[in-house]
Amino acid sequence: MNVVDCPPGLSRCVDGRLEKSALGTVSGTATCPWVPLGDCPGDCVEGIVLPEEHARQLCLVEGGVLLRRSAAGADDCHDARFECAASQVIDCDAKQIVATCTQGCALPALDEEVAEGEAVTILCRH
8 A cells, every 4th residue: 555645834825715735645536635725815826736825825815016127137047937036026937027026025936837916926925
């Protein structure tokens, strides 16, 4: 029988509800347990798992971001698809600054293939 260890400390959003992972061990065909963490006031970014302390970053909110486009410097990106530094969100594939976070960055980087707007939501503090 295959068993899977389920780690605690992760978060996701499903249908506007935030969930956190629970420590456990399940058989290879079962899914790891997730427990309710709270609701988003509106829609959320689904399909992304973040550390539990950043769960609220998955909630889509209005405001807190100034959308703009300008060229990013050659050294602005490192190893992630999107990066946030000095309150600027950079699309590293396009080598462009795509937004300025009015309340600063919540996370330094996101290496997921998500839409630009979803990346900005996750990376900007709100």
